Amino acid sequence: MSRFVGARVVVVGGAGGIGGRIAERFTEEGASTVVLDLAPRTEAVVGVPAPRILPCDLVDAATVETAFDRALAELGGVDVLVNSAGILARGSLLELTADRWDLVMNVNARGTLLAMQHAARAMIAQGEGGSIVNIASMAAKAGGNDEGAYAASKGAVVALTRAAALEWGEHQIRVNALLPGYVLTDMGADTRTPEDVAAWSKKSPLGRLGTPDDVAGFALFLASRDGSYLTGQAFNVTGGMIMH
Numbered sequence: 001m002s003r004f005v006g007a008r009v010v011v012v013g014g015a016g017g018i019g020g021r022i023a024e025r026f027t028e029e030g031a032s033t034v035v036l037d038l039a040p041r042t043e044a045v046v047g048v049p050a051p052r053i054l055p056c057d058l059v060d061a062a063t064v065e066t067a068f069d070r071a072l073a074e075l076g077g078v079d080v081l082v083n084s085a086g087i088l089a090r091g092s093l094l095e096l097t098a099d100r101w102d103l104v105m106n107v108n109a110r111g112t113l114l115a116m117q118h119a120a121r122a123m124i125a126q127g128e129g130g131s132i133v134n135i136a137s138m139a140a141k142a143g144g145n146d147e148g149a150y151a152a153s154k155g156a157v158v159a160l161t162r163a164a165a166l167e168w169g170e171h172q173i174r175v176n177a178l179l180p181g182y183v184l185t186d187m188g189a190d191t192r193t194p195e196d197v198a199a200w201s202k203k204s205p206l207g208r209l210g211t212p213d214d215v216a217g218f219a220l221f222l223a224s225r226d227g228s229y230l231t232g233q234a235f236n237v238t239g240g241m242i243m244h
């Protein structure tokens with residue numbers, strides 16, 4: 001398929017497991033793609049040329065601005081933004097420090113806001129609408145046992161998604177969130193055991209964990225013309241682990 005010929009796509013967190021596959025699939029379908037990431041590992045992104053994989057620390061607003069300036073200059077504008085950067089933080093709420101909370105919120109929630117602002121300003125100036133896809137998490141709805149700060153940050157992403165959809169709809173900018181379940185990537189790999197994989201797999205009626213491709217396929221659908229009447233939504237991509 002070639003749904004994105006001529007489209008200009010920015011994937012924040014595009015050197016990660018899910019973001020990397022999203023960037024790869026947009027490129028396969030004809031898009032010009034720029035990846036922004038804290039760790040701009042060129043080997044992690046298939047199909048995107050190295051000069052289009054740029055450093056960006058979402059915690060540092062100045063580097064986000066510089067990275068977007070470079071991305072917009074490289075692409076000549078932006079039609080699609082995917083926010084896939086994120087960090088997981090495990091630990092009980094009773095032990096959670098203010099610094100840890102700030103870091104998780106700054107990367108996952110404030111970082112999503114900063115990227116959306118840069119992209120939306122450009123989309124509004126272009127006057128041709130656009131699509132923003134934010135990767136939240138099932139934790140936004142399910143609570144997140146032992147990952148309360150992460151769950152709260154993803155809840156903020158869902159609320160931001162809805163607020164942005166309301167504000168920017170008049171500019172034909174659609175904003176949606178995806179809520180993945182448990183996807184096999186580097187995230188959480190340091191503590192993952194075979195028992196965890198088996199237990200989580202059983203939570204899905206499909207009996208398996210998610211893959212980056214499961215999430216990427218839906219992200220591309222949302223950004224495509226087929227998603228033209230979808231905005232302000234939070235879609236579960238969990239293999240049925242949650243159904244509300």
Ligand SMILES: NC(=O)c1ccc[n+]([C@@H]2O[C@H](COP(=O)([O-])OP(=O)(O)OC[C@H]3O[C@@H](n4cnc5c(N)ncnc54)[C@H](O)[C@@H]3O)[C@@H](O)[C@H]2O)c1
Pocket residue numbers: 012013014015016017018019036037038039056057058059083084085086087088107135136137138179180181182183184185186187
């Ligand atoms: N893997 C899962 O099970 C799962 C489940 C639900 C939601 N998600 C969400 O999906 C998204 C992608 O996760 P993933 O599984 O690909 O994880 P990943 O760790 O493979 O990728 C995350 C990417 O974010 C980047 N990043 C981290 N901090 C950053 C910062 N300060 N500035 C810029 N980039 C930064 C990392 O360098 C990395 O490339 C995340 O938002 C995550 O919360 C993942």
